Amino acid sequence: MSIDLFIYATLFFGLLNGIIYWKGFVKAGRKAWEAFVPFYNIIVQLKIIERPWWWIFLIVLPVIGNIILIVIVYEWLHVFGYRKKRYTFLSIITCYIYLIYINYKSDTKYIGRDDEVIIKNVSTWTSAVLFAVVAATMVHTYxxxxxxxxxxxxxxxxxxxxxxxxxxxxxxxxxxxxxxxxxxxxxxxxxxxxxxxxxxxxxxxxxxxxxxxxxxxxxxxxxxxxxxxxxxxxxxxxxxxxxxxxxxxxxxxxVGVPGDSLEVREGWVYINGKKNVLPDRAEPQFKYVVTTKGGQFNPSYMHQRYDLDPDYYGQTAANQYVFTSLTTEVAAQLKNHPNVVSIERAANGKGISEPLVFPAGNNNSWNTDYFGPIYIPEKGKTVNLNVEVLPLYKRIITEYEGHNLEVNGNQIKIDGEIATSYTFGQDYYWMxxxxxxxxxxxxxxxxxxxxxxxxxxxxxxxxxxxxxxxxxxxxxxxxxxxxxxxxxxxxxxxxxxxxxxxxxxxxxxxxxx
Structure with a gap:
């Protein structure tokens, strides 16, 4: 958000808050202008309902603020004598129109807070649930x-x-x-x-x-x-x-951070030309074709012996199985099974194109086993742009960074200007x-x-x-x-x-x- 937009939004919501509450401010003994000053008006409003000033931090938190605002509406109506829960309900479902009506009524008077009435109207159970929801949402969100x-x-x-x-x-x-x-x-x-x-x-x-x-x-x-x-x-x-x-x-x-050159060879990732070394707890898995002497694998035995989920292997012929999730270690163990004749990696060949592989159209003849090399974009870095490499960065330019893109033959325009290069606005990663x-x-x-x-x-x-x-x-x-x-x-x-x-x-x- 630009500074100008932030200022305009702040002034708008300050004005809106003033329109809703200024009559109530005056009736509570405050100055009318206090209702129109952004952020300060919230602090004054909290004083009127006798809540601590630091609640302002809860109000401005997305999602949590929604719950706190409902509490504030209830307590605002309470200090002006409208102490039934139905008045809060009417204010919320009418988008504050009923609240404005109460604030502007000539016979509305400020009578202050009565904790005993609040306890009668809002049960301890309800208060506990509200507190639990706010606390859990705070933890969950932040x-x-x-x-x-x-x-x-x-x-x-x-x-x-x-x-x-x-x-x-x-x-x-x-x-x-x-x-x-x-x-x-x-x-x-x-x-x-x-x-x-x-x-x-x-x-x-x-x-x-x-x-x-x-x-x-x-x-x-x-x-x-x-x-x-x-x-x-x-x-x-x-x-x-x-x-x-x-x-x-x-x-x-x-597996790829901003600035990396990434390539996949036979399912293994290479960064800047070197094979990526995974942490020792990582266990890469690949697809294997297993040929047997005949008969069937027992799913329960396979799960218990090799920790293989039966959903991820299937019989393709009388004596052949495809396992989609084998580690190299398990593949070696399975090779020694008395019923196994052979076991081979089922990798796509280099240069064979898969239609659902990035980028859309995939004119590079890439597949899930042989992919790239590609550059992982880094914020502030510039790449040369032409129609050959454009598919790699098209979504970045249009969807992630919000520019208008036009292509006419070999000519590329970004936001109406001819572009031969592009500078990235944020970091990108390869997952x-x-x-x-x-x-x-x-x-x-x-x-x-x-x-x-x-x-x-x-x-x-x-x-x-x-x-x-x-x-x-x-x-x-x-x-x-x-x-x-x-x-x-x-x-x-x-x-x-x-x-x-x-x-x-x-x-x-x-x-x-």
Whole structure:
């Protein structure tokens, strides 16, 4: 948002607030002009309803501010004698028109706050729920967000059925851009196709200072750049232009950072000509074709012996199977199976084009196993532009950075001006799954802009295997996502601390009794 636009918006909402409240200010013994001064008018309003001044920070927080504003409307009506909940309801559903009517009525008088009446009208249970919702929304929006792994794209690092905590502050908190939304509901209201937000009001992109930069091989949660489903996975419902912060959340490994030259050779990633070395907990997986002597693999045996989900392998002939998610280690073990004749990588050949591989049209003869090389755009850096390389950067120019693009023959125009180069306005990243032949990632939809980055997964607090019933993976409870060496579960330490706390609390209460 430009400085001019910010000033105009501030003056507009200051004027709107004054129109709504200035009569009430006067009746409460304040000056009329105080209702029209941006930010100061909110502090005065909080004094009138006898709430602390620091509530102003809650009001300006997107999403949380919606809840606080309803509380303020209720308490404003309360101090003027309109103490039934129905008056608050009428004010909200009439978009403050009823509130204006109350403020402008000649017989409306300021009578002050009565906490006993508030307690009678608003039960302790309601207050507790409101506090819990505000607190949980604060944590969810600005500190840690829960996330469930839905697909095996990062198997075995992150397993299907794992519950994560995603840090918002590592890469800088992305302030919500869609402020009018139900708290802690991302897209649609559960059990319905009704969106949980309205995009009629959109705030500019703003990110708080980061504690660290995204490093190569970090696992990152981000908003899927090309998500425009009305209802995810249901094409019949049509498509919409979703706000960035309401797009579906994906989790992948960042294998390319701004400034890198990236290439994929036989499924392996090369950065600046050198093979990318993954962390020791990462387990890349590939598609293999297994030829047997005959007979069938037992799905339960395969899952237990090799930890293979039967959904990701199938029989293509009487004695042939295709496994889409094998690590090189498991492939070597499977080769020694007495019923196996041979096992081979099922990689696409170099120069064979796949139609759904980025960029759209894919005139480069790239596929998911052989891709690139490409440049990962860095903020402030300039690239030469022509019709051959334009498909790589078209979405960046038009959708992510909001320019008008025209192509006439070999001539490229950006915002009406002939362009032979382009300077990037933000950083971009390349996200891929470790499960190389079973992952929808940047090879399909391209670069991930930094403004789409949500956070960093840091902790697995629960993990369940759902292949054969629902079985807890106890060794993965309370483990860190990052780190080196064998994964260590801190569940027993948590249970010990919990038992000590309950024991301490029990004896403390017994001593008081």
């Amino acid at each position: 500190f840690m967000q829960p996330y469930v792994i839905p697909t095996p794209s990062l198997d075995k690092t992150l397993r299907v059925g794992e519950f994560l905590l995603v840090s918002k502050f590592h890469y800088g908190v992305r302030v919500p851009m869609t402020p009018i939304a139900l708290p802690m509901i991302h897209d649609v209201i559960p059990g319905t196709s009704i969106r949980s937000y309205t995009d009629k009001l959109q705030l500019p992109y703003l990110r708080l200072p980061a504690f660290q930069k995204i490093k190569r091989n970090d696992i990152v949660v981000f908003s899927w750049p090309t998500d425009n489903w009305v209802e995810y996975g249901n094409e019949s419902k049509g498509f919409i232009d979703k706000p960035i912060d309401k797009k579906s959340n994906y989790v992948k490994r960042c 891929m799954g470790d499960n190389r032949n079973n992952s929808l990632d940047s090879r399909s939809w391209g670069y991930v802009p930094f403004d789409h980055v949500l956070g960093k997964p840091v902790f697995i607090w629960m993990s369940y295997d759902t292949v054969e019933g629902v079985k807890p993976r106890w060794d993965r409870f309370f483990t860190t996502v990052g780190g080196s060496g064998e994964r260590v579960s801190y569940l027993k330490y948590f249970l010990i601390l919990l038992a000590l706390w309950f024991g301490f609390d029990f004896f403390r209460k017994r001593k008081k009794g």
